[in-house]
Amino acid sequence: MLWACILLPHLALDGVLRRRPTEGPLVLVSGPANARTIVSANPAAREAGLRVGQKLAAAQALLAQFEAVPYDQAAVDRWHRFLAAVAYRYSGEVSLLPHAIVLEVSKSMGLFGPWPRFERLLRADLTALGFAHRITAAPTPHAAYVLAGVGDGQAVLDDQTLRGALRTVPIQRARLPERASEVLPSMGVRTLGQLMALPRDGLRRRFGAELLATMDRLSGALPSGLDTYRPPDVFDLKIELTHEVENVASLIFPLRRMTGDLAAYLAGRDGGVQRFVLHLEHREHRVTDVVVGLLSPERDAGMLFELARGRLEPVQLTEPVLGMRLVARDLPAFVPGGTDLFDERPANALPFEQLRERLRARLGDDAVYQLGSTTDPRPERAQSPEGLTEGPEEVHPRPTWLLERPIPLRGPAPMILTGPERLETGWWDGAEVCRDYYVVQTSLGQQAWAFCPPDEQSGWMIQGWFA
Amino acid sequence: MGAVVALSSLLDARQVWRGRAAPIPAGDQPTGWPELDAVLPSGGWPDASLSEVLSASDGTGELRLVLPTVKRLTGGKRPVVLIAPPYAPCVAGWRQAGVHMGRVQIVRTVEKDALWAAEQCLRSGSCTAVLLWPHHADDRALRRLQVAADTGKALGIVFRDRQHVGHASPAALRLEVEPTPGQVWVRKCRGGAVPSHAIPFPALAH
Numbered sequence: 001m002l003w004a005c006i007l008l009p010h011l012a013l014d015g016v017l018r019r020r021p022t023e024g025p026l027v028l029v030s031g032p033a034n035a036r037t038i039v040s041a042n043p044a045a046r047e048a049g050l051r052v053g054q055k056l057a058a059a060q061a062l063l064a065q066f067e068a069v070p071y072d073q074a075a076v077d078r079w080h081r082f083l084a085a086v087a088y089r090y091s092g093e094v095s096l097l098p099h100a101i102v103l104e105v106s107k108s109m110g111l112f113g114p115w116p117r118f119e120r121l122l123r124a125d126l127t128a129l130g131f132a133h134r135i136t137a138a139p140t141p142h143a144a145y146v147l148a149g150v151g152d153g154q155a156v157l158d159d160q161t162l163r164g165a166l167r168t169v170p171i172q173r174a175r176l177p178e179r180a181s182e183v184l185p186s187m188g189v190r191t192l193g194q195l196m197a198l199p200r201d202g203l204r205r206r207f208g209a210e211l212l213a214t215m216d217r218l219s220g221a222l223p224s225g226l227d228t229y230r231p232p233d234v235f236d237l238k239i240e241l242t243h244e245v246e247n248v249a250s251l252i253f254p255l256r257r258m259t260g261d262l263a264a265y266l267a268g269r270d271g272g273v274q275r276f277v278l279h280l281e282h283r284e285h286r287v288t289d290v291v292v293g294l295l296s297p298e299r300d301a302g303m304l305f306e307l308a309r310g311r312l313e314p315v316q317l318t319e320p321v322l323g324m325r326l327v328a329r330d331l332p333a334f335v336p337g338g339t340d341l342f343d344e345r346p347a348n349a350l351p352f353e354q355l356r357e358r359l360r361a362r363l364g365d366d367a368v369y370q371l372g373s374t375t376d377p378r379p380e381r382a383q384s385p386e387g388l389t390e391g392p393e394e395v396h397p398r399p400t401w402l403l404e405r406p407i408p409l410r411g412p413a414p415m416i417l418t419g420p421e422r423l424e425t426g427w428w429d430g431a432e433v434c435r436d437y438y439v440v441q442t443s444l445g446q447q448a449w450a451f452c453p454p455d456e457q458s459g460w461m462i463q464g465w466f467a
Numbered sequence: 468m469g470a471v472v473a474l475s476s477l478l479d480a481r482q483v484w485r486g487r488a489a490p491i492p493a494g495d496q497p498t499g500w501p502e503l504d505a506v507l508p509s510g511g512w513p514d515a516s517l518s519e520v521l522s523a524s525d526g527t528g529e530l531r532l533v534l535p536t537v538k539r540l541t542g543g544k545r546p547v548v549l550i551a552p553p554y555a556p557c558v559a560g561w562r563q564a565g566v567h568m569g570r571v572q573i574v575r576t577v578e579k580d581a582l583w584a585a586e587q588c589l590r591s592g593s594c595t596a597v598l599l600w601p602h603h604a605d606d607r608a609l610r611r612l613q614v615a616a617d618t619g620k621a622l623g624i625v626f627r628d629r630q631h632v633g634h635a636s637p638a639a640l641r642l643e644v645e646p647t648p649g650q651v652w653v654r655k656c657r658g659g660a661v662p663s664h665a666i667p668f669p670a671l672a673h
Binding site (some may be wrong): 354465 | 523524525526528529530531545546547551552553554555556557558559560561562563564569570572573574575576577578583584587590591592593594610646647
């Protein structure tokens with residue numbers, strides 16, 4: 001077993017910075033209204049002397065201009081679960097720990113490569129999503145969690161080296177039960193190594209079974225006892241905009257982030273999305289919905305963004321937008337398109353499915369279609385987008401262009417080339433036709449498929465062109 | 468008279484443009500009309516380029532000219548895209564011409580998006596041929612399509628009215644269809660001299 005731990009030291013701050021990128025000082029504050037304290041500060045704020053644990057009033061005395069954003073526990077939990085869904089891509093066993101995600105990787109390394117490469121993949125994903133992180137690996141999840149608290153990038157691949165690595169960890173960082181980590185240093189026990197050397201019976205008498213259980217979980221003598229994470233079946237991401245937006249163009253940046261997150265979630269779930277809805281939230285809970293529907297499941301971030309953008313841009317905003325929410329319920333399995341070694345297309349060709357979605361996004365859902373034949377002999381109903389594209393060949397001459405509805409032929413009488421072919425049908429559905437069809441040549445030299453009432457050869461109506 | 472200048476020194480200094488013929492566009496896209504292929508410099512449609520078919524009115528053979536090509540191309544894997552056709556293609560008629568309708572995609576669009584759609588299709592590299600019926604396509608728009616066809620290595624065929632024959636066009640090949648008597652004029656072909664005579668184009672025999 002090998003467990004990776006992704007520690008997210010600035011989860012709350014990164015979640016906020018994702019939707020309001022800023023260079024200036026920004027802090028997260030929490031606590032009662034009259035005694036707000038700083039719980040997180042970005043580098044610019046730290047440089048200016050703002051510290052975690054400082055009172056907001058004290059901070060305001062230090063620095064005149066900075067942004068203070070209320071700490072939102074619900075949003076932090078949401079980001080935490082979102083990142084677990086992203087990590088789910090790499091392992092079927094993912095668990096949540098406070099400010100961290102642990103995942104079992106020994107079974108996944110066959111697919112993703114040995115640990116250094118695996119670590120690089122994880123880091124690339126998290127960096128792309130904009131989350132600060134520390135990654136460690138150890139044979140047990142709790143040991144990986146403890147090592148991540150001490151430093152970044154440490155990988156302990158077997159049990160022997162694990163003991164050595166844990167030995168130097170200070171007691172305060174060992175994530176022991178609270179009483180033990182307070183009392184042990186005053187007893188002269190400052191590292192985990194010293195603690196592990198103490199007799200177990202004495203420890204049990206002083207601190208109870210809880211400390212021993214924690215130590216056993218670290219070394220792997222006890223099972224970790226973590227609940228495995230299951231990604232939800234619905235993707236629901238909401239962001240609140242920092243100000244009221246009246247122009248669709250200002251929604252494009254947050255949209256790119258949201259579709260990127262959707263793609264990361266889909267990759268974790270190994271699924272695709274067939275339909276998702278963008279809710280543009282206005283005042284008083286009024287909502288404008290923008291539906292993005294696809295013909296086949298997709299999960300490419302760039303494509304999802306482009307399609308959503310194509311649907312969003314024509315929207316006329318009647319009132320300002322306060323927030324945006326992306327909900328995807330229709331998440332079918334995703335089958336990557338097969339690629340052929342002897343593909344005749346150019347190397348950088350776009351798959352036709354993507355081209356079709358792009359056209360549909362701008363031109364409308366039914367803008368791209370195929371025509372097939374039906375079994376109805378009446379020319380108006382002989383073909384439809386739902387018809388079969390394969391079928392027997394018609395023995396009588398048929399034109400290449402078919403007019404939507406017949407038009408009368410004006411001018412001198414046409415020259416009859418072939419005919420007549422009588423069509424007498426449709427008596428059962430009220431649209432009965434009885435016509436003699438001819439191939440005629442008009443005085444302008446056009447060849448037309450025309451009909452007239454039976455046995456008349458006058459009152460010509462043109463049904464199609466032999467173009 | 469001034470000093471005599473040796474011709475070779477002028478040529479070596481590259482001050483004289485010698486009017487060398489443009490390279491013949493490569494092509495293995497026969498039109499399916501052997502007499503026409505024989506006079507075209509690339510032996511058919513210029514590959515990865517834009518071609519124009521000009522005709523006086525609908526139903527004068529403009530489709531008949533390209534259907535053998537569409538038949539050949541729909542035998543492959545990539546689709547042929549029709550953008551803003553003036554009428555619905557008659558499935559029975561196209562099938563009689565040997566076209567596999569499962570590879571024909573039709574794009575319904577308003578005029579202003581037709582050129583955009585054509586450019587997207589040509590550029591994507593996922594279509595073998597794009598057939599377009601624009602109403603108002605200027606020189607600039609056609610030039611964009613020509614570049615897109617080159618990028619996506621696709622065959623672009625634009626159908627326009629015969630009144631545009633006098634206007635300059637960036638298309639690599641321009642053909643004009645005359646119904647009576649049935650013949651095709653080559654109005655421009657890149658990489659070769661324009662034939663002085665029309666190519667017979669027999670009317671459909673029923």
